[in-house]
Amino acid sequence: MRIGKVAERAGVSVRALRYYEEQGLVIADRSPSGHRQYPESAVERVKFIQLLYAAGLTSKAILQILPFLDTLVATPQMTRRLTDERARIRVRIDALTKAHDRLEELIRLAAEYENSPATCSASADIAASHTSPPRR
Amino acid sequence: MRIGKVAERAGVSVRALRYYEEQGLVIADRSPSGHRQYPESAVERVKFIQLLYAAGLTSKAILQILPFLDTLVATPQMTRRLTDERARIRVRIDALTKAHDRLEELIRLAAEYENSPATCSASADIAASHTSPPRR
DNA sequence: CTAGAACCTCACGTCAACGTGAGGTTCAAG
DNA sequence: CTTGAACCTCACGTTGACGTGAGGTTCTAG
Numbered sequence: 306m307r308i309g310k311v312a313e314r315a316g317v318s319v320r321a322l323r324y325y326e327e328q329g330l331v332i333a334d335r336s337p338s339g340h341r342q343y344p345e346s347a348v349e350r351v352k353f354i355q356l357l358y359a360a361g362l363t364s365k366a367i368l369q370i371l372p373f374l375d376t377l378v379a380t381p382q383m384t385r386r387l388t389d390e391r392a393r394i395r396v397r398i399d400a401l402t403k404a405h406d407r408l409e410e411l412i413r414l415a416a417e418y419e420n421s422p423a424t425c426s427a428s429a430d431i432a433a434s435h436t437s438p439p440r441r
Numbered sequence: 442m443r444i445g446k447v448a449e450r451a452g453v454s455v456r457a458l459r460y461y462e463e464q465g466l467v468i469a470d471r472s473p474s475g476h477r478q479y480p481e482s483a484v485e486r487v488k489f490i491q492l493l494y495a496a497g498l499t500s501k502a503i504l505q506i507l508p509f510l511d512t513l514v515a516t517p518q519m520t521r522r523l524t525d526e527r528a529r530i531r532v533r534i535d536a537l538t539k540a541h542d543r544l545e546e547l548i549r550l551a552a553e554y555e556n557s558p559a560t561c562s563a564s565a566d567i568a569a570s571h572t573s574p575p576r577r
Numbered sequence: 578c579t580a581g582a583a584c585c586t587c588a589c590g591t592c593a594a595c596g597t598g599a600g601g602t603t604c605a606a607g
Numbered sequence: 608c609t610t611g612a613a614c615c616t617c618a619c620g621t622t623g624a625c626g627t628g629a630g631g632t633t634c635t636a637g
């Protein structure tokens with residue numbers, strides 16, 4: 306398969322695929338004329354790479370993990386890398402969840418305001434005192 | 442309060458605080474000599490900003506949201522901004538959760554390998570066929 | 578009164594994952 | 608055989624949230 310098709314089917318740009326090769330994430334054969342030739346499996350591989358990128362991993366981190374997909378041989382270091390990244394992702398999820406909840410709270414306040422604009426001034430400290438324990 | 446103390450208490454760098462001011466996220470008074478003077482509330486405000494940064498919002502998006510914290514006046518646009526950002530965060534959480542689950546699956550495979558390295562070759566397509574529905 | 582900490586303003590550097598031409602070759606359809 | 612799409616290799620540009628000096632002023636403890 307050629308690069309354009311892979312790009313289309315994996316939902317990434319052609320440039321991105323060349324970049325992945327440059328980073329060692331995807332290996333492509335070459336036709337005699339120099340065009341990249343990808344196996345079918347490249348599409349899934351690229352989707353997996355995208356998944357990890359979206360989770361905040363760097364090329365370098367992904368490069369450390371990919372060999373496991375190829376060989377399915379789990380060295381202790383590999384297992385650690387996997388669990389480490391999982392842990393980092395968990396931390397990010399927690400941070401995002403906090404932000405989500407905080408926004409939800411503000412949205413609740415906004416709705417409350419729209420119902421009765423005049424009587425909402427008492428909610429001010431609810432908005433302000435979120436990240437620290439309530440005073441008084 | 443001066444910039445160093447705010448930085449320390451909010452857990453950010455002095456440079457970051459100057460950057461926030463440049464972006465209009467935090468307004469600081471100035472002493473006659475030109476040193477920034479922050480109110481107590483600045484610490485919480487900065488923590489909130491950090492929370493949103495961590496959730497992937499840009500300075501511009503945060504700038505759109507901050508007025509609500511100050512005034513607690515919810516215009517329809519403000520409510521939309523809040524819900525929009527909440528939605529984007531949800532999308533990110535979902536993406537991260539997918540990556541998390543995928544890694545978890547790989548970790549399971551790795552553990553399985555460590556228990557019986559020889560008998561694991563049959564699991565290969567489990568690792569490969571995740572993002573697409575099973576063939577055959 | 579003096580030294581060192583803390584502050585100030587430019588302003589360039591960084592890092593990652595690509596985007597975007599430039600300039601040229603190869604492929605596939607008519 | 609031609610022409611336009613698709614491909615190739617440089618190689619510089621982009622974006623965001625700061626880091627990092629440079630060079631100078633102000634504050635504060637002893």
